[in-house]
Amino acid sequence: MENQLKSASQASAIRFISSSVGDNSDYNYSTKYNGSMHLALSSNHAQTTTSANKADTQDTSSHGHCIQQCYKLLTDCDVQVYRARRRKYILAKIHFFRRWINYHIRLGQSEITLTTNETSTDNSIAFSVIKDISVRSKFKIIHRNSQFCITIVTNDHINLFKLNTRDLRDQLFYSMKWKLNKFKFEHNLRSTDNSEILLKEIKNVVDFTMAIPIEDVEIRYFPLEIICEILQKQEFNSIPFVYENAIEALAPLLEKKYPSPEAYDFFTRYCRDSPRSPIVLDMFALSVQKILKHTDFSTCLPIRTLVQEYLLSLNSQNDGLQAVDNFIKRMHSPTMVCPFLRVLSNLISVCLAGIYSFFKERKRFHFENEDSCREYDTKNESQLICYTHILQTISTFYDWRHQLGLILQPIPFPGEALKHGRFIEIYKNVVKNLVEDPRCEVHQTVLGRCEGKDGWFETFCFNGNACCNDDGEMFSQMLNKLISCCCRKKSFLLSINKLLPSLMLLALRGRQSSLDTLCAMLDLDAVENHDNKLKLISILKSTSNGSNMYADACARQRVLKQIQQKGGPRELTLAPNSIDIDLAGLLSRGPFGNLESLNLAFTDVTSACAKYIIKLPALRDLNVRSTRFGDAGLELISEHLNQLEILNLSETPVTDKGLTYLANMKMLRKLNLNSTNISDLAILILQESLPTLEECEILYTNG
Helix, strand or coil, rough: CHHHHHHHHHHHHCCCCCCCCCCCCEECHHHCCCEEEEEECCCCEEEECCCCCCCCCCCEECCEEEEECEEEEECEEEEEEEEEECCCCCCHHCCCCCCCCCEEEECCCEEEECCCCCCCCCEEEEEHHEEEECCCCCCCCCCCCCCCEEEECCCCCEEECCCCHHHHHHHHHHHHHHHHHHHHHHHHHHHHHHHHHHHHHHHHHHHHHHHHEEECCCHHHHHHHHHHHCCCCCCHHHCCHHHHHHHHHHHHHHHHHCCCHHHHHHHHHHHHCCCHHHHHHHHHHHHHHHHHHHHCCHCCHHHHHHHHHHHHHHHCCCHHHHHHHHHHHCCCCCCCCCHHHHHHHHHHHHHHHHHHHHHHHHHHCCCCCHHHHHHHHHHHHHHHHHHHHHHHHHHHCHHHHHHHHHHHHHCCHHHHHHHCHHHHHHHHHHHHHHHHCCCCHHHHHHHHCCCCCCCCHHHHCCCCCCCCCCCCHHHHHHHHHHHHHHCCCCCHHHHHHHHHHHHHHHHHCHHHHHHHHHHHHHCCCCCCCHHHHHHHHHHCCCCCCHHHHHHHHHHHHHHHHHHHHCCCEEECCCCCCCCCHHHHHCCCCCCCCCCCEEECCCCCHHHHHHHHHHCCCCCEECCCCCCEEHHHHHHHHHHHHCCCCEEEECCCCCHHHHHHHHHCCCCCCCCCCCCCCCCCCCCHHHHHCCCCCCCCCCCCCCC
């Protein structure tokens, strides 16, 4: 079996390219001990083969696959050296006993320097004179400890480097191989003016880099840097096929290693100059996909520029935006959730930078009139359309939508973008997809991130900043979703009092969402001053639908006044198995203005019952133990029941998020959180925000 493996290894061995100055001969660099290993290379293909012997530099996995060991680049080390004149048939008869000299060697850019402490003189071996380098010797060395040797043959000398271990020997051997071939490749690439020879050398250096088992920044950057530098020489600028073939040869290297910023600049210019070239689409696709999946653009801006130009190249194809859509879908993958976390943030970064760059360049031009401005946009807005369309495509993916909304929530675009009709026309679809998402945390991203900062809701407001000639359609759609889902609460309604003129105008035009909002403001007493309240009532009465809604609101107010009328019991306990409707029916039958304690423990009420509980003005004690009263209910009662002193939430589904709402209940003295999913950190934060809290039971919590 071992002999078969050796024969197969020898048969498949191919040779390293070693095109030295003045000598284009190929040399075989191999290692042989107790078996044979050949690391070899041809101009079009590189491969490694090993014997089955475990002593070789390659290892074998449990599945039988060959795994080659990688080494760090070694630039200096201590070795034992024997140097002899190159005389045929004489060296084989010499015994190398007591003739080894200790040297410290350094691998430079053009030579190997040998230094010893015993003498003041240094020796060096120039790469240009090396004829052969091998980890096996063609000469018979009679010494039992000299098997870990490297042989370097020059025109006049044979140099034997002896090391203590096989790993150190192989590391030094491959490091020497890299330095030697780097020197020769660099010389050949810089000295040739022939395009065919240049392309051949480019393929050779790429193949060698792919095969060498050395991992180092120098190896990662050198091939791309030197090739890009040579290709940017003036004499090659007018030869398109040189660029195309060179990039085709570099494609395997781009897939395996990250280029340098200089290389990215070269590829970016090629994408910009030849956007419809098949090389861009075929050869750059995998590299750009890898960049988006694994690269952080904050560390290297030229990488982002390359991706931008690649996307614009896709947009310049015959199918244009469809090609861009297909690329984004491939980046997401056909699964429900994209497995690559960096893809989304990188794509958004590319789009935001591209949109900002468009308006920055546009701002430099001084347009004489609207016609000149329109002419400029028609000529250059394809870039803007491409990036905005990518944002629209991203917003169609369910798993990407939330993060997209959070990034876009503070409106990261310049003011000119909000007034640009073509941009707003496409971007409206992004906002629409965010609003139509059923998750509250997603459609709430159209609101401002913090108080006093406008969000997309205010921007798309009727007569707002966005140039949106849709008669308030987009604004009404956002308002309808927010009011009908999660924002029908006093704090939100108070915050939009500044939009009351637009709401009234849209209500006059019969927009149902505006009518619902005005009625909600009456129900929750969320109108800032009496004059505005009178105007609001007049607007509701002016339309038939609004008049009916106002009549219903007045009926609800009468019921509310009846409930809040003084009198009735001070304590009330709901029967087990009662539901939300039972509580609503009970409260509607009589006055409960004096009710101070409400016990709903062990009932089937949910957070929906909070809208009935907040009607009790004198309530001080609320017990919802072992119910389905959760975060949504806490959010509502925290806005209206600031006078609450005792609250029992044990065995309820409340979470840390719900606990943050209790910070508004400044009168709270006793709180029971036993057997809830509350963390210790949330409890500590709550205790700091509620100095009046005297008792807080937290047995069997998540913390």
